[in-house]
Amino acid sequence: MSAAPTPAWLDALRRDARARADATGLPTRRDEAWKYTDFALSGAAAYPLAARWQDAVPASLATRPVAGGVPLVLVNGTVVGDWGAPDGVTIGRLDSPDARSLVEAHLGAVIPAARKSLAALNGGLFTDGLVLRITAGTRLERPIEVLSLGASDAASGPLSFHPRLLVVVEEGGFATLVESHRGTGAYFSNSVVEVALAEGAGLDHYKIQDESLEGVHVATLGVSVAARAVYRGALLQAGSRLARHEVHASLCGRDAVFELDGAYLGVENQHLDNTTFVTHAAPGGQSRQLFKGVLDNQAQGVFQGTVLVERAAQKTNAHQLSKALLLSAGAGMSGKPELEIYADDVKCGHGCTVGDIDETALFYLRSRGIAEADARQLLIEAFLADVLEHVSLDPVRETFTAVVSERLRRARLGKEDR
């Protein structure tokens, strides 16, 4: 399983990214986009880089694929095991010779270099990564599953790693990607996923962030959507003591569609950040974002959504909505939606609400004999219902629901302890 030395062409890309990362430095709260999330305070930047994983998948992290089938597995950022690829799909390591043209064309292309993010750091430090290519016209029925595992313990001490994934869907191709993140112990996972959709291509992308609660998870997702291509994302953030999911989407061809539904669930002292930048650069694009957060105990949530409609992007339809439910006085929510519109013939809307459990509804349910805890759970699930309804893949929706119930149980225990 020992890796060949990195090829020179990849090293060049890596050096570039590293230089950019060094030039911008790590984000601090003085950076507008990081105002509400104190990455420095997390201490994650000091975690040493994990060594290339040489073993099999650790037993404690035995793979539980969400959608069935054989997942592609990364442990501490290293690709582990073998895989087969369905017809019309190429799956390879980032450093494989076959991947070169794709990597050179797309790696780092969507995520703006000028903005301070941790993506450049990933580009400088990733040990390994995967490229998925769906060839033109291939419409995959079965989902492709990628599992990123974090493994650290007392012996290893906290570790950092930088999982990297590039997904290219060529003209008219379609695929479903299920991406999950789990782990044990303290670690910093700095993930970058880039998605390039060619004309008329489609990707249904599900992400389940259920990392170790000692972990720090920062993910940067770049999506470029060409003409008539459709990206549909659904995200669950439930893990990590500090997590940020940062999205850069560019609707760069006519009539492109970008949809993102996010649910996040914070308990104890978790800090969960969702930050999105959606750019409409071509006419007729549609974007829709819906984020629903449930925060209990002392958990803090952040939603920052920026939608930019460029002058060329006439007939754009863009909506974003963020709603948070606070279940205890110690929980909090910050952030803001932002619209920047330079075209004149557009439909745009945004909204942002923070509320607590409807006491009247709670009484109504209890007056029918439903225990208070169960009634709360029903109301919380009802709050998340429209996000969950958009998760069209059944096993993924079931996983979302199961993770949500587990977290709420944990939140309740947290209250009883006090």
Next chain:
Amino acid sequence: MTTMSGPNEGTGSRDGAGAPLLAIRDLHATVAGREILKGIDIVVPAGEVHVVMGPNGAGKSTLSYVLAGRDGYEPTQGEVVYQGQDLLAMKTEERARAGIFLAFQSPVEIPGVTGVNFLKTAVNAQRRARGESELDAMQFLKLARRKAKELDVGEEMLRRSVNSGFSGGEKKRYEALQMTLLEPRLMILDETDSGLDFDALKTVAQAVNGMRSPDRSILMITHHQRLLDLIAPDCIHVLIDGRIVSTGDRSLAHELEKSGYAQFAGQAA
């Protein structure tokens, strides 16, 4: 015809026939720091239908909320004994499992919770509390469909979110559906008749009458004579400004219809 004496003497017919199902004695309660109930006495023997009538703002809904255990409706004095138990010491859900059902004057809309999920959770919570086995999805659906049909509740209403976007009449029939599914011992009907057309009123009255039995009681809050024509009451209580000012038999309702609440104004002060 009106007896102005102590509670329920007008229904003395069942003298000593077992303990009453519900006994409210000198109940005082505050809402938002203001005393709304100022000494309520009502005793409902098992099997009887008692009616509470009174002008708007008298405290009728407050009484129903205090009996159901709603936060913010705080009893401050007196007692409520239900099936020999101290009702006020029980949690809302415990009261429901012990057989108390409140049909709300204004049923609550709960977007995102489907009727089937809500009703099944409630029925099974109560079955569990009684030590009965839970109904599985198929058993429950069969039961719910049958009861819904009896109440003219469309099947699509079971799939919709609880009360969301229902008309006033639909909400009231949905309350009646919950009642027939949960088979309570004490039904508190808070103006279940308001907002219903006559056909719907008949349907709901039929459901209530269908449930009447020697061990079930009803506390019915209403303004309307027409419901009393459909569900024959045993006893009428007049509630004005937080107090029961008169208790009597059905003729009291007729009298009220003729001369209104003004005749009691003196006692309320």
